Amino acid sequence: MAAVLAVAVLSGCAATATEATGAAADWPAGMKEAEVYSAVLRQFLGSPSDNTFPGMTFATVYVLDRDEGGTPIAANTREQVTKTLTDVTSVQFIADRESVLETPNGCARVKNGGMLVTLGPVDGDDNEVTVHVNGFLACLGASMLTYVVHRNDPGPGWTVTGTTGPRSVA
Template identity: 50%
Template structure:
């Protein structure tokens, strides 16, 4: 399911707020946080992403982006010019927990590129017979910095 969320986020400029940029370097925090979709969040401890989920994400995005899982956000940030930017022209993503039931869930996401380049939102994902889990839209507030 996270594969579909990441694919939707990275390929939808109106949601990731970077219409002129295709990210080929993607850093993903290796733990999910319940407050990922909240711009005032990032205070709750995360739960580790299982290894098999990381493998599926890497394989699903592999044709278009190099995905690296990290445990420390600071490890991919360059603060040389005072504004923390993601190195290698990449994006740093924090995934939210999966909340819902067997038919519909929500998943928060935060994408960070620089101090004035970040988005927070929550996706709605449905389990559709015959096709599996698909992102069908967003819910709640969306924030852009």
């Protein structure tokens, strides 16, 4: 059973171009996406009601290096997300989901007690976006949801303010 994990995280980014009230075009390439993905992953990983795995911490969270539509996540975005979330867990972007799965007894699971996350594209405008998150642990351990994320104004970064649409749990 193939499943993908979507995560929302509160951004802990330091001051960036988003402190200005300018449009996304004023941000360095990939910065908006890095701040949004960091906020989404922080929220998802830190909220058992969202990730549906109460009491669990993940030594490593593997994130696909492309969004669920197949568009690559830029290298500078991946680097910033990894740096921003060091206080939460080890985040590793991977090219092949199969590289972190093992299938003992016919039930796929993430190696070494990790979690596999697939992120949707950042969809919206300069002030509000949505991001679909799909998190997978094992054949009977997955969750999917879509976060609503707002730009902090004034101030840097983005904040998850809720969810929208259906949620799925396995």
